[in-house]
Amino acid sequence: MEMITEQKRRFSLSLGSIVLMLGILSFVGVIGWAYIEQNRTLGENRPAPTFTLTTFDGEEFDLEDYRGQIVVLNFWASWCAPCHAEAPDLQRIHERYAERGVVLVGITYSETSVEDSLNFIEQYGLTYRNGADPRMRIADSYRITGVPETFVIRQDGKIVKYYPGSINETILSNVLETLLAEDNAS
Amino acid sequence: MGRLIIILLSFLISIVVLAQDEPQPTPIVVTYDDVNAVAQQLYCPVCENEPLHTCGAPACVQWREEIREQLAAGRTSEQIVDYFVTNYGDRVVGIPQDDGLRLLSIAGPLVVLILGGLLGFFAIQRWRNTRPMQPHTQHPTTTEDESYRSQLEQDLRL
Amino acid sequence: MLAEIGVVALGLAFIASMYAIVAAIYGGRTHQERWVISARNAAIATFPLMLIACLVLVIALMNGEYQINYVRATTDPSTPDFYRFTALWGSQEGSLLFWSSIMSLFAMLAMLINWHNERRLMPYVIAYSMATLAFFLFLSLFLENPFERVWLTLGEDGQTRVVDSLFIPPNAFPPTLESLAADARGLNPLLRHFGMIIHPPMLYLGFVGFTIPFAFAMAALASGDLSTNWIKATRRWTLVAWLFLSLGLILGGRWAYDVLGWGGYWGWDPVENAAFLPWLIGTAFLHSVMIQEKRGMLKVWNMFLIIGTFSAVMFGTFATRSGLIESVHSFARSEIGLPMFIFWAGITLVSVSMIIWRWNRGELQDEHHFAGWFSRETMFVLNNIVFIVLAVAIFWGSFGAPIISELFAGEEITLGTDYFMRVTPPLFALMYILMGVAPISAWGATSINRMGRAMVIPLMLTFLTLVLIVLLGTRHLVALVAYGVVSLAGWVAVYETYRGMMARVRTRHENPLVALIALFTRNRRRYGGYIVHLGIVVIGIGIIGSTLFQIERQGLILRGETLQINDEYALRFDDFTVAQANDGRIMDIATVTVIRNNKEIAQLQPRIDQFPSMPMSIAGAHSTLENDFYVLLVPWENISAESAIFKVYINPLVNLVWWGGLILILGTIISVYPNDKIPVRVRSTVQPQLATGAAWGD
Known part of the structure; x- marks a missing residue:
């Protein structure tokens, strides 16, 4: 890059300088942008990225369809010890809140075989929906850095709580x- | 004698037929080295930039087990790598398999090399052609030490 | 009390550095000497203050003052004294403090050494070096303070609350010693290795060291003294920084090799690469400044190189400490990412703008032109291109392509060994070729004939070397080409030294040893440089051998049984014991015997240390110049007294990498060592030669 302007110096000095400056500015800008992107966890009060998921039962789940309901999104894997620890709790939550309109969805993360996941479920x-995430696209859009991670998505499609x-x-x-109470109040 | 031959033949044939009826599945022996040879081409999904064959994370252990099973099922190394790329994306290999991303990865330094080479060439060419910026007096930076060297040089040329 | 002293010292150092910046710029602009001297004194004062801060932290670490969060995070009551001391740079806060201390030490030395010769540059050198120091002190003071303590306060509701604070909050009391000690976490087990203990300080010395040449370059731009003064003043600084950076990289490799347990020393990990980038640009700078010194050329380019080196240092620090990239080595994410980014971006943009400013004013004109294609200038320009392309390619692989892919294609990618082993070897080969050719070219112009004649003997020696390698059993074509290219560079360095020595023997009738010593004392920079080249050649041979011919085997061995590794080697599993170390960790130790051609050659004890956080596999290695036989217990598989799974690496010639490192250190020290004055007698005899102008300097 420096050589370019070295070369152009003979013809148009200022042009070379401008090109150089712009080049370095955009370089620094891209790095800064990447840094912000990398450190942007999907904090609370941001819209939840939409996705579709094919569950292990073969059902299609589209997050869009559940606008108006509370969705709890849990990323897990059978090789992860804390996931095993929290699984019974999640199941109880599902049993307690399913009829009140809370939708619990489990998404597997970096799991090699469906069999391992099914064993875990069994x-x-x-009994709540679980499905795999091909190419980890959903995990990427939620910026998962490890498992388990849980997101609570409000009726209006915003993430209200995030638990790494x-x-x-x-x-x-x-x-x-609290969320259900707020909903009733409004 | 003829009957004996016939009996023997039919016996042999029956063995062959039986053998064909029950094809012996030759079990493929998968060694750790075979698994590692495939794992070497892959990267750990959880701990970024860690090659799969040296990674101790539970996810990696599980991945290697998957490789072992697939190798035992007779799949080739390429098929297994493809399987992982299809399921987990291009991040699991050392160079992306997707054509566009591959081009992006490889072409970057290549363009820089060619650009660098060309610019270097032109820069030197240009410097060669331009006149010196100031009259060429004697070497302003020549020190005693260098002259000393040049004297040695002259001696060497003899 | 102890922590308060540390905080106050740190705060005073920060104030002193800020004052120094203002006073130096004011004094420099208005030509008021007393302000500049005052700024210098303030700059020098930062060092004792930082020394106090460091000392306080060390005392706290040694005495186990667990109320200080940093002490609790890096040591526990069972930590041995040695690691208590080294915990000073074991984690983020301490390493930032340590970094600032080195920075203030270097700044002080620069003030003391270069003060009288470079008066015109000095105000701006103070300003730039103190600005860098002030930035790091700002981080230490406000974001990552190593003296922060934990307190308990009694709230109005009668509940106790835990508060982190530098000074004692109202109504607060310290937690009990027992609870604090029980909370202590101890040093990360991966860091308990001598390589890791001295590798970070070496890297920091290297990184920080480049601040001084950078500050001088910026001072040249700011003051308008654009002669080669700044280069002459900083030549040794650059070499010292380069030496420490090289050492840091080599020790880092050694640490990875011994501790990380994957049989290699360089994994092309983004963090390693981030430290390699300033080395590459700095090496280009080291060579290219010689052109400016000898011929007054490439002034702009040299400015760019030193700014690039410093910018790469800051970028690496930012990238590895901010979570821009994720890696095994990276520090935990923290708040310092954003300020680091701003500092890096700011310093880069300001520096480049200053070059452009001077450049547009036509103050950076070259004094000479390139005389011929086969001149040393050309070789150095090519050398620079190779180093910069290498740096760009490595940057691209570790940062550029993954970032662009994620931002613009939404796809995360990893560029690993596959990429780097495809892109870098041709460039390294070019580097070695230039290393072979450049020393026999002359400044100004050389004829091809003359160069050809000088090449004959090194080429013959290279050919003989290759014949020897083939006779020893290597038929690998790529390896032979690689060995050839690398050894040519080595033979040129050796032969050039020999030529110089023989010339002395012939003209001055000295005995060869005296002549050799005299040669080195007369021209340390040139011959020290050849030794450095030789070190790089030895490292290169080690890398080629251990990369192309590495053998990797993994297998289960029953106790008493033997695993055949290849035609030559086998491994027998003799015994298995469990032991407990003095710090409480449990160790699973296997005893194995290495068998070569049916002869037992060594007994090794690879082991697994069960740290609470993770198991760690410590290799057993039988190390000879020929190869390393490196055995690991595979930590994620079942191990019992009856059977265990072992991983074996045979790494040919890997020890040459470390030996080459030692040669490199020796060469650099020779180059840096101050020159003696040339005796008057010699000066008078060579005086008439001055006019001929056949300059053969370094």
Whole structure:
């Protein structure tokens, strides 16, 4: 890059300088942009990225269709110990809140075989929707850095809570109660 | 004698037929080295930039097990790598398999090399052709030390 | 009390550095000497202050003052004293403090050494070096303070709350010693290795060292003294920084080789590459400044190179500490990312603008022109192109392509060894070729004939070397080409030294040893440089051998059984024991015997250390100049007294990488060592030669 302007110096000095400056500015800009992107966790109060998921039962799940309902999104994997720990809690949450319109969805992360996932589901008797994430596209759009991670999406499609790491029934039910109460109030 | 031959023949044939009826599935022995040879081409999905064959994360152990199973099922190394790329994207290989991304990766430095080479060439060419910016007096930076060297040089030429 | 002293010292150093910037610029602009001297004194004062801050932290670490969060995070009651001391740079906050201390030390030395010769540059050198220091002190003071302590306060509701604070908050009391000690986490087990203990300080010395030449270059631009003064003043600074950076990289490789347990020393990981980038640009700078010194050329280019080196240092620091890239080595994400980015971007943009400003005023004109294609100038320009293309290609692989792909294609990609081993070897080969050709070219112009004649003997020696390698059993074509290219560079360095020595023997009738010593004392820079080349050649041979001919085997061995590795080697699993180390970790130790051609050659004890956070596999290695036989217990597989899974690497010639490193250090020290004055007698005899102008300097 420096050589370019070295070359152009003879013809038009200022043009070379401008090109050089612009080049460096855009270089720095791209790095800065990448840095911001990289560190942007999907913080609370941001719209949840939409996705479609084919569940292990073969059902198509589209997040768009559940606008107006509370969706709890849980990323997990059978090789992850904390995921095993929180699975029974999630199942209980599903049993308690399904009829009140809360939708629980599990998405597997970096799992090699469907069999492992199915074993996990069977082991904990999970009855909520679970599905795999080909090419990790959903995990990418939610900027997952590890499992488990849980997102609570409000009726208007915004993420209200984000839990990097494991979660338990108490925390989750508190959040859901408040959200449901807010909804009733409005 | 003829009957014996016939009996023997039919016996042999029956063995062959039986053998064909029950094809012996030759079990493919998969060694750690075979698994590692494939794993070497892949990267850990969880800990970025860690090659799969040296990674101890639980996810990696599971991936290597998958490789072992697929190798045992008779799939080739390329097929297995393709399988992982299809499922987890281009991040799992050292150079993306997607044509566009591959081009992006490889072409970048190539363009820079060619550009650098060309510019270097022209720069030197131009410097060669331009007149010196100031009258060429004697070497302003020549020190005693260098002259000393040049004297040695002259001696060497003898 | 202790922590307060540290905070106050840190704060005073920050104030002193800010004052120095203002006073130096004011004094420099208005030509008021007393302001500049005052600025210098303030700059020098930062060092004792930083020394106090470091000392306080070391005392806190040694005494286990666990109320200080940093002490609790990096040591625990079972940590041995040695690691207590080195915990000073074991984590983010401490390493930033350590970095600033080195920076202030270097700044002080620059003030003391270069003060009298470079008066015109000095105000701006103070301003730039203190600006860098002030930035790091700002991080230490406000974002990553190593002296922060934990307190308990009693709230109105009667509940105790945990508060992190530098000074004692109202109504607060320290937690009990027992609870603090129980909370202590200890040093990351991966960092308990001598390579890791000295590798970060070396890297920091290298990184920080480049600040001084950078500050001088900027001072030249700011003051308008654009002669070669800044280059002459900083030649040794650059070499010292380069030496430490090289050492840091080599030690980092050694650490990875011993501790990370994957049988290699360089993984093309973004963090390693981030430290390699300033080395590449800095090496280009080291060579290219010689053109400016000898011929007054490439002034703009040299400015760009030193700015590029410093910018790469800052970029690497930012990238590895901010979470821009994720890697095993990177520090945890923290708040310092954004300020680091702003500083890096700001310093890069300001520096480049200053070059453009001077350049547009026509103040950076070259004094000479290129005389011929086969001149040393050309070789150095080519050398520069190779180094810069290497730097760009490595940057592209680690940062550029993944970033662009993610931002514009929405796809995360990894560029790993596959990419780097495809792109870099041809460039490294070019580098070695130039390393072979450049030393026999002359400044100004050389005829091809003359160069050809000088090449004959090194080429013959290279050919003989290759014949020897083939006779030893290597038929690999790529390897032979690579060995050839690398050894040619080595033979040229050796032969050039020999020629110089023989010339002395012939003209001055000295005995060869005396002549050799005299040669080195007369022209340390040139011959020290050849030794550095030789070191790089030895490293190159080690890399070729251990990369192309590495053998990797993994297998299960029952106790008492033997695993055949290849035709020559086998491994027998003899015994298995479990032991406990003095710091409480459990160690699974296997005893194995290495068998070569049915003869037992060594007994090794690879082991797995069960740290609470992770198991760590420590290799057993039988190390000879020929190869390393490197055995690991595979930590993620089942291990028992009856059977275990081992991983074996045979790394040919890998030790040459470390030996080459030692040669490189030796060469650099020779180059940096101050020159003696040339005896008057010699000066008078060579005086008439001055006019002939056949300059053969370094």
